[in-house]
Amino acid sequence: xxxxxxxxxxxxxxxxxxxxxxxxxxxxxxxxxxxxxxxxxxxxxxxxxxxxxxxxxxxxxxxxxxxxxxxxxxxxxxxxxxxxxxxxxxxxxxxxxxxxxxxxxxxxxxxxxxxxxxxxxxxxxxxxxxxxxxxxxxxxxxxxxxxxxxxxxxxxxxxxxxxxxxxxxxxxxxxxxxxxxxxxxxxxxxxxxxxxxxxxxxxxxxxxxxxxxxxxxxxxxxxxxxxxxxxxxxxxxxxxxxxxxxxxxxxxxxxxxxxx
Numbered sequence: 001x002x003x004x005x006x007x008x009x010x011x012x013x014x015x016x017x018x019x020x021x022x023x024x025x026x027x028x029x030x031x032x033x034x035x036x037x038x039x040x041x042x043x044x045x046x047x048x049x050x051x052x053x054x055x056x057x058x059x060x061x062x063x064x065x066x067x068x069x070x071x072x073x074x075x076x077x078x079x080x081x082x083x084x085x086x087x088x089x090x091x092x093x094x095x096x097x098x099x100x101x102x103x104x105x106x107x108x109x110x111x112x113x114x115x116x117x118x119x120x121x122x123x124x125x126x127x128x129x130x131x132x133x134x135x136x137x138x139x140x141x142x143x144x145x146x147x148x149x150x151x152x153x154x155x156x157x158x159x160x161x162x163x164x165x166x167x168x169x170x171x172x173x174x175x176x177x178x179x180x181x182x183x184x185x186x187x188x189x190x191x192x193x194x195x196x197x198x199x200x201x202x203x204x205x206x207x208x209x210x211x212x213x214x215x216x217x218x219x220x221x222x223x224x225x226x227x228x229x230x231x232x233x234x235x236x237x238x239x240x241x242x243x244x245x246x247x248x249x250x251x252x253x254x255x256x257x258x259x260x
Contacts, residue, residue, distance in 0.1 A: 002211050003218030005064050006197025008071040009250050010155025011179015015171070016147060017249050020072055024161065026144030028073060031122040034135040035061045035153075039108065039128035045095025048102045050128075056106040057126035058225050061153065065124060065138065066221045068152040069114070072140065075243040076224045077117045083107035083232025086129035112228040117243070124228070155179060156191030176252045177259055199258040200250070212247035220244040 007013070020028065035057060040047040049055055070076075085108045089101045108128040115121050125135070138149040144164060150157020156179040159171040173179055178196055181189035197213035204211035220242045227238040 001215045002197060002201045002213045003215060004194070004197060004213065005067050005152075006194065006200070006213050007064055007152055007155055008068040008247075009178055009196045009200065009212060009255070010191060010193065011174050011176030011252075011255075012150050012155065012157045012159055012191075013068055013071065013152060014176060014250050014255070015174040015179070016149050016159055017072055018174075018251065019147060019159075019161065020140070020142075021249065024145065025140065025142030025147050025163075028118070028120045028140050028142045030120060031069075031073075031138070031140040032125075032135070033065045033069065033122060033138045034125040034133070035065060035137070036125060036127045036130040036133045036135065038131055039090060041090040041102065042093040045092070045097060047090065047092060051090060051102060051104040051106060051108070053106045056108055056110070056229075057128045058107070058110045058112075058228055062124070062126050062225045062228075063221055064152040065126075066224050067217070068138065068149070069116075069122060069124075070217055070221060070244065071247055073116045073118055073120055073122070074246045075117050075220055076240055077115050078237050078239045079112055079114050079224060079227045079231055080237040081110055081112035081228040081231040083111075083229065084109045084129075107229065107232055110228060110232060112231070114224065154190050155193050155196075156181060174252055177255045178250075196255075196258065203258060210245075210248065212250065214244070214247070216242075217244045217247060 040050045092100045110126045112124045137151045140147045146162045148160040162168045178193045183192045201211040223242040231238045
């Protein structure tokens with residue numbers, strides 16, 4: 001068995017993984033990740049389920065961010081979070097149910113602090129109560145510099161790095177098969193290779209190795225996110241019951257082999 005998301009296998013995120021493994025930003029001590037918008041009711045014709053327990057921004061979009069953090073930093077040791085909701089109902093803004101309201105029964109504003117087994121601490125903010133912001137999707141702070149990553153909901157995008165001199169550099173993208181733009185999203189070219197994880201799973205079964213999108217890592221990711229919600233309810237830090245290993249890196253050559 002395996003489980004999505006597999007977007008952390010993308011060229012941009014694997015290039016970031018290589019930079020971290022090479023020590024380009026030193027030991028990572030902290031970081032931030034943010035997925036902030038105003039929810040799905042403005043465009044989705046039937047958004048009810050997004051606002052029910054089991055969904056919300058943490059469990060709907062958080063998996064992409066948590067999976068990538070596990071790829072980059074390894075497992076999480078404990079979490080603490082504050083949660084809230086700005087509205088108790090949302091108004092549908094599209095489709096046949098235009099103007100109809102749906103109830104909100106799960107937190108829509110979650111700000112969590114993740115303590116990794118490595119010692120790094122990362123703020124993860126997931127919210128559908130935000131109209132506009134300027135926060136980066138993901139940034140990691142090391143003893144030798146800072147690394148800025150693109151949206152982990154997709155496979156590619158720009159990487160930026162600043163060293164101790166504070167000079168920000170946009171890095172030349174890897175020639176990675178899962179980083180090349182292959183879709184147009186409203187005039188914005190994006191790399192989207194979903195099912196790359198399934199291809200890796202098949203190759204892993206043939207080779208007798210660990211699949212990168214393993215059940216162990218998916219379980220740990222779910223544990224991280226549900227613990228954040230539980231912390232918001234109880235006001236207590238939650239020590240996780242699960243752990244996992246970092247998935248093996250997926251360089252350009254290994255990714256190319258999956259396309260065969």
